Every structure is written in structure tokens, then in C-alpha cells.
Amino acid sequence: MKNIDLAKKIKELRSRKGMSQEELAEKSQLSLRTIQRIEGGETEARGDTLQRLAKALNVTPDELIDWTESEDRGFLVVLNLSALSFIAFPILGIVVPLALWMLKKDKIKYINETGKRLLNFQISWCILVMFFSIFPIVTQIFHIGGSIVRGFQIFNLGAMESFILMVPILYVVNLVFIIVNTIRSYNTRKVFYQPAIPFLR
Known part of the structure; x- marks a missing residue:
């Protein structure tokens, strides 16, 4: 899966829940820079980072990943x-x-x-x-x-x-x-x- 696909998915879910990047960073206990890099497609969320984002967005890790x-x-x-x-x-x-x-x-x-x-x-x-x-x-x-x-x-x-x-x-x-x-x-x-x-x- 390309980074850009996951970036779009996270950004879309965050926007749908009316959260800012700062709020997502706080709720997921990740740095704001990490959220920005993930949403910008510069890096891919894996393992613990993926789990934290999923929990913060109230979805499962499976739902976060854009399945092909x-x-x-x-x-x-x-x-x-x-x-x-x-x-x-x-x-x-x-x-x-x-x-x-x-x-x-x-x-x-x-x-x-x-x-x-x-x-x-x-x-x-x-x-x-x-x-x-x-x-x-x-x-x-x-x-x-x-x-x-x-x-x-x-x-x-x-x-x-x-x-x-x-x-x-x-x-x-x-x-x-x-x-x-x-x-x-x-x-x-x-x-x-x-x-x-x-x-x-």
C-alpha cells in the first residue's frame, strides 16, 4: 500500500470526525510532526503508530488500511x-x-x-x-x-x-x-x- 493512500484515509477520517491535526496528535499521543508527515505521505504508519491512530479515530487498524x-x-x-x-x-x-x-x-x-x-x-x-x-x-x-x-x-x-x-x-x-x-x-x-x-x- 502506498503512503499516499493511507494519508488520504487518515485525513478523511480526521476531517469527518471534525478533528484538527493537533487534536489527533494529542488523542493518539503522537507528535504533531508525526501526524503531519503521515498525512503528507512522507511516512507510513505501522505497528504501534497505526494502533494509536486507529484508537484515536475510533476505527480498527484494518479499517485504516486501504485494502487492495x-x-x-x-x-x-x-x-x-x-x-x-x-x-x-x-x-x-x-x-x-x-x-x-x-x-x-x-x-x-x-x-x-x-x-x-x-x-x-x-x-x-x-x-x-x-x-x-x-x-x-x-x-x-x-x-x-x-x-x-x-x-x-x-x-x-x-x-x-x-x-x-x-x-x-x-x-x-x-x-x-x-x-x-x-x-x-x-x-x-x-x-x-x-x-x-x-x-x-
Whole structure:
């Protein structure tokens, strides 16, 4: 979003509420110079500044931002697809989406919700993959957890083979979730990444 778009939006809302720049500065606890620079398009309100302005103008931060629907959808699609990097290495399924989310955080509609749900799912998924990858090795070394391993017997395979087979199954599940939620984002629907541990709230 260009600075000038946000500047117009803030100026329009301020005028509509009959506030001067000085009054807005006082109510938002920002300096008059900051208000002037934002309204002049010299700087863009972000993070805490955006929150303060929204509160002073009695709107949500979302309402302050001039959404461009096609750009929103495009970036949300890219954000979801970025999790496919887990195919190269599991941790990349967290790192790449996290970097993209931080880049556009609070700038695109639904990005915080989408980013948190995606990251919670990817972190939970990584923990499961590590568990199913490492646990059989640990049990072989220390001869522990035999009953747990036997509990994972599937398709008439041995307990250890069944346990190891869970890793490719988890990869397929992750792939399906990413594709489905990419389509949901493109159609401006909320993403569904469950079950997941809510690390980010």
C-alpha cells in the first residue's frame, strides 16, 4: 500500500470526525510532526503508530488500511504456498512462511490470522515428524517404548516399519492441507489448519 493512500484515509477520517491535526496528535499521543508527515505521505504508519491512530479515530487498524483485494489474495496465496518448502527440509516450512508473515504483518487483511494458523500447524507438524523419525532409533538404542511402537502397527507391517511409515503419511497430509488452504485463501475464505498446538495466539 502506498503512503499516499493511507494519508488520504487518515485525513478523511480526521476531517469527518471534525478533528484538527493537533487534536489527533494529542488523542493518539503522537507528535504533531508525526501526524503531519503521515498525512503528507512522507511516512507510513505501522505497528504501534497505526494502533494509536486507529484508537484515536475510533476505527480498527484494518479499517485504516486501504485494502487492495487482488494484492491481498495474491500474497496470502504465496504465504500458504511458501510452506511447501517443507518438502526440501521440514524446518523451512516454518522459516519461509515466518519471514513472509513478518514482512507484511499488519499490512494485509487476514494475514495475521492466516500466518499464525499456518505457523502453528507447521510447528506442530515438525514436532510430529521429528517424533516419528527419532523415536524408533531411540527405542532401538535403549530398548524402550516397545508397547508404544507396537501401538502404531498398520497395514500388517512390523511395529517399527509402521512407525517409520508415518513420516511419509505426514508429508502427504501437510501437502494436502497447504493446497486446500491455498485455494481457500484465493477464494477469500478463512484457512483451516487443524489440529495444531496454538504456539502463536
